[in-house]
Amino acid sequence: MTFYHWEEENLVLSVLIQPRASRAGIVGIQGDRLKVKVTAPPVDGKANADVCKLFSKVFGVAKSQIIIRSGYTSRNKCICIQSPKKCPEFFDE
Secondary structure (H helix, E strand, O other): OOOEEEEOOEEEEEEEEEOOOOOOEEEEEEOOEEEEEOOOOOOOOHHHHHHHHHHHHHHOOOHHHEEEEEOOOOOEEEEEEOOOOOOOOOOOO
16 A cells, blocks of 8 residues: 555645654655654644645645645544645655
8 A cells, every 4th residue: 555645636645743853854654654754742733734834845735735634633644735736756646
């Protein structure tokens, strides 16, 4: 199983979040999930907001185009990116 799939023009990701990291960024692939580090703590949705901010920069979309489908209070999340403008090199288009 892969960590992403396309639903028409939307990219759906299985993501593992590591909150309270020293630096934010996409770390790589861990099992069947994309591992992402964020600096915010997992309190009051701050880590989720950091994930949306990071993905909006990486994929060239507005933060409103990043939707957390499941796992809002979990480290394991399913995230939909609506019509990404750009993709990192490890994604096949």
